[in-house]
Amino acid sequence: MNFQAGQLTLVCGFCVLLVGVGNLWLCMPEGSSQCSMPVFSWNNVRKLLPSNKFPGSIEQQTNRVPKEKRGTYPQHVLDALTWDEILLARSVLLNASLLVEGRPTVHSISLDTPEKEEVLKWKPGQPVQPRRAYAETVLFGETHKIVVDLVTGTLVSDEIHHGPGYPSLSLDDISLVETLPYNYPPFLQSLRDRGLPMSDIICLPISPGWFGIPDEEGKRLLKSLCYSRNGTVNIFMRPVEGIVMLIDLDTKQILEYIDEKKVRIPKAEGTDYRLLAQKPPLLKSLNPISLEQPLGPSFKVDGNLVRWANWEFHVRPDPRAGVIVSQAVFHDPETGHGRSVLYQGFASELFVPYMDPAEGWYFKTYMDAGEYGLGVLAMSLEPLNDCPRNAHYFDAVFAGADGNPYMTPRILCVFESYASDIAWRHSESLVQDSAIREVRPKVTLVVRIVGSVGNYDYILDWEFQTDGVLRVKVGMSGLLMVEATSVDSIEKNKVGDLHGTLVAENTIGVFHDHFINFHLDLDVDGLANTFIKKVLKRRNVANNESPRKSYWTTENQVAETENDAKIRLKSFEPSEFHIVNSEKRTRLGNPVGYRLIPGFTADSLLSSDDPPQQRAAFIDNQIWVTPYNRSELWAGGQFVYQSHDNDNLAVWSNRNRPIEGTDIVLWHTMGFHHVPCQEDFPIMPTLTGSFQLKPTNFFERNPILKTQPNYPSELPKCSIDLVDS
């Protein structure tokens, strides 16, 4: 039995044993000696050998996947599809002639999320129903939206998508760049002209965006740019500048070939970021520092349910969003009752436009979630470095282009963190014989996934605090997308023409943005929610009423329809953004609510008639609120690949539906303008931003008043033996 992801047969003879965590991670079903590894989907067979080069954290062992690891039986209606469910969906597709053996046409098979009503009705212990798979395939140039009932093993629906936009790239689409260029004489000629051996060159699959170019209409396209891996693993620093290929994904042909300029490939020297490639002396290591929990972590994992402190939530890997957090409930310390906070939250789109209008660059306007898939591109996390000692890891099972499942082990981790921060404190010496110092340290629970979207690494953290705050953190690291240039020093050139910063000799770190939208289906203490913009307004004091001339107060602006909730943040009009339960008030009469505290919120500088801005119109505002609608999941639209401007959050929201006192979804876009600098070369120190969802009159009082401090008696006794074990 072969496990195929498109034409990429995932073959290896090893499986992975995590040392230190004590879990056995195995990747293949019984009866097979093969093992799908944590793969970056652009990979091919020969690259799929497991790593054995990391310092002691991973060992290999030949073994097979026991049933429980395959997640054969879903335990929760929101669980991701299991291995067997994907196989079942596949067989239904085959039977319905929506899939043909040997023809890899599947773009995704994932959970068809039930209606919210069905999910809310379902209780643990009941039969896990409904279970449906949602598949996207492209057959004979037509996009099919297929729903399969996994309980009955039958096809529910097969709908053809009309209008612009295609599903995310399939693993089969991606594999084209590994074959087509190398059989294309003009490309081979270009390489010969430049004296580049074919074996040094790697071509990447680049989404082409959409620009209304007549020749490109109606075709499913891919662009490809190439890089040299001669002398470095950091191919992104060695672009073969000027060569652009336009590929028809359905006919599998190169439609257009451009070799614009022959700029030299920047040097390999100094680009390798791996430890083994560093010339001594290395930086002196700090003494080991470790988060230790001698009694173990305080969270419990039951299937995909996580319980920690007063929180309980469901977490699952998702090929498109990376991770989806569902049904986050806070158990009120006063009543013990579970109170809903977040029905569902996830990264719904990630838009990364580059700022060079040149032929080889203008189209770089990535929508990473919808064009590639943040989960598809996530690789296994590295224990002890990506996540601390006591992390719990989750595997993902996704579908390849032929519909067969494959596994990415350790795609998610959950861990407790103590950053030496303080949850609350007060020192007081006014009131009694001895000074008061009451201090409570702050411990949080983090759910982490890292999407390695080509060059970039997005570290997505969902951080749960004991005080009810939910903080979403985005860290950006990885490698710049650079442009080769003949310029080796900016004193010799006009900087303004570079469209970026010279970060190394002949290497421009091109200006770009990152906009990441989060779909936040808050259900604050129930479904009937209202968005309130609480505006801080100056009041002038009438003559002699007070020695003061001014103060501020707040004005609640209730959003009745969607237009009222389109917020473009302004520095000089300070506001708070509350989602309140329209039917519940505290005992004091304050509306029960949560509020969004934005963090990094760069505004787009693209013109409103620029196609990338129109496609990614969710960045027009930093905040939107829509009524719950199961079909409106992705801010950039369902079919983002080559999408136009007709199906995205801005379009839906322009219907201006009523949103007061009903089930609503908050959408928030974080934004970062990135002007690269030399410190970003050859690999970028992480830049981090975050936003918070903070309980605001959700509780009657501080919900962590009754927590306890740290005690010296709880300090572990630790020793270390630095002789390698």
Added chain:
Amino acid sequence: MNFQAGQLTLVCGFCVLLVGVGNLWLCMPEGSSQCSMPVFSWNNVRKLLPSNKFPGSIEQQTNRVPKEKRGTYPQHVLDALTWDEILLARSVLLNASLLVEGRPTVHSISLDTPEKEEVLKWKPGQPVQPRRAYAETVLFGETHKIVVDLVTGTLVSDEIHHGPGYPSLSLDDISLVETLPYNYPPFLQSLRDRGLPMSDIICLPISPGWFGIPDEEGKRLLKSLCYSRNGTVNIFMRPVEGIVMLIDLDTKQILEYIDEKKVRIPKAEGTDYRLLAQKPPLLKSLNPISLEQPLGPSFKVDGNLVRWANWEFHVRPDPRAGVIVSQAVFHDPETGHGRSVLYQGFASELFVPYMDPAEGWYFKTYMDAGEYGLGVLAMSLEPLNDCPRNAHYFDAVFAGADGNPYMTPRILCVFESYASDIAWRHSESLVQDSAIREVRPKVTLVVRIVGSVGNYDYILDWEFQTDGVLRVKVGMSGLLMVEATSVDSIEKNKVGDLHGTLVAENTIGVFHDHFINFHLDLDVDGLANTFIKKVLKRRNVANNESPRKSYWTTENQVAETENDAKIRLKSFEPSEFHIVNSEKRTRLGNPVGYRLIPGFTADSLLSSDDPPQQRAAFIDNQIWVTPYNRSELWAGGQFVYQSHDNDNLAVWSNRNRPIEGTDIVLWHTMGFHHVPCQEDFPIMPTLTGSFQLKPTNFFERNPILKTQPNYPSELPKCSIDLVDS
């Protein structure tokens, strides 16, 4: 020998031994059996007994202060004054008749910071000179600025301050509220009218601000408001609303007495935040989690110099700023050379205006650093809860109102933190047989002080990163400043009139702001620095030049004079804020620089003609740049108490001096609008904001490329014995 802080004789029979950290903390000089405790300055004698109620972390032991703990000999020209130096300065004041025994008139004695030139010239090992003390006293209604040479033991200068503004409150000023009201018949009558026993009432010293009221001109004033401590230690939740006393600090008389209204004092129930006051059940504790460093921390402390990773800096407690970080130098991993980053950085003012124009509230427009002193109000940190296990603590020695020294043990801590964050990473599977996962965990070094400014606790962190980033974090916790009201439910009342949120029955958490200004004397790789606003600007693409219609590029706006560097942040005009060395470029020709990445930056809503706004005009902009001037240290002015609008950052900067290519100071104001909520009652979960100073083309490449990952062999073996020890 008595150690007096004003009239408050600090007497106790105990000294403090820290268990678990292993350091002996002792507070008195030899020959004395007395011990000054970490005191909040509003305290009085009977409240100064040491704490023995904290869970196991502190024990007491009678002992004396060994010389080395008193810091008799300064080791660095920037070291704070030692115990003996304060005594010497005091004796010089006495000899010069600028101080009289038994008349506590000293407002501060602290280091007279040498000229930068002198500091830069000085090298460790040389005689620690110059050493001068700067003292502020108020004698017969006149403010004296006195400089004492501590090497020669002579008076250098005695200058009388003319114009508005007074020094910060002395401990003697503060003690007036403990006596005056209780001998004032109208106040006693008010208490009788309300049925309040005198022993329940505590009156607080409140700075009166300045509002141009004719009767108040030319007088040094204090207001006092009173609180009940009946049934709670959380007096701030029990205001005796409506009573306001106006006190003349020099004649020590009550000038004006108001008893405006007889609103009931809000109930005590539910206000106590101490662990021992909580009714069971407590919240279930999380399993112990501890930052463990079995080989010890990686930083070295030598006097007040701290060395960690590639950083080296000097740190000292300061009565006004809390903590001053000086001469932060980064040793470039490429050359090993120390490169200056920050000559001096500290919190220069903290402005907290409340938003109620009523008689008892309008004047609450605190300037905490200049009116009270963030260091004076900082209490000892609580090991294991304020700072993690391996923290190193520094003591402070400050001067009381009679000029004698007293000590606040453990006022600062320094520790390494590992928050499970990632310094840099990349996953890659494109280029070789096995997947690459290179991940470096992020460890930082934190300097922490907590200023307990009456009700509020400001947690100030200076966080050093291995990649050269310096992050300043402000956490706010503690107790709200509340107003008593007859309202017990907002449904019965118009909310808009409350000037705040009903956070408990009859308790309004009044709207307010926090603006905290940081004086950041950056010396980026030397003295010759320039401020550059790098503006991101849209460029429209001419017809058909590209399928794109727009992109952005950057434009450097060099600040030639101060007016060019007054930045009011705007969401829609994105910019970066660079301080570059005007004489140094990288090998690629980029200017060597650091940049400010602002975080919380609320803009003031007060009108420009409102006296509080004019006094605190440093909040007019979030960013200012001035030329270095030793006398311009405090953004609100040198004499902030009752200051007008004639001496502050805005006034200095209006001279519009040249600032290009010279020694400059960056001033940055963080801002928070605080709309209280019920979760802030009875004690606030910490709200945190931060800004970063980030190397930007300061290094030739990523300075932490050559760091190593965590290895499993470095994990400690830990056990815990939960039987109380």
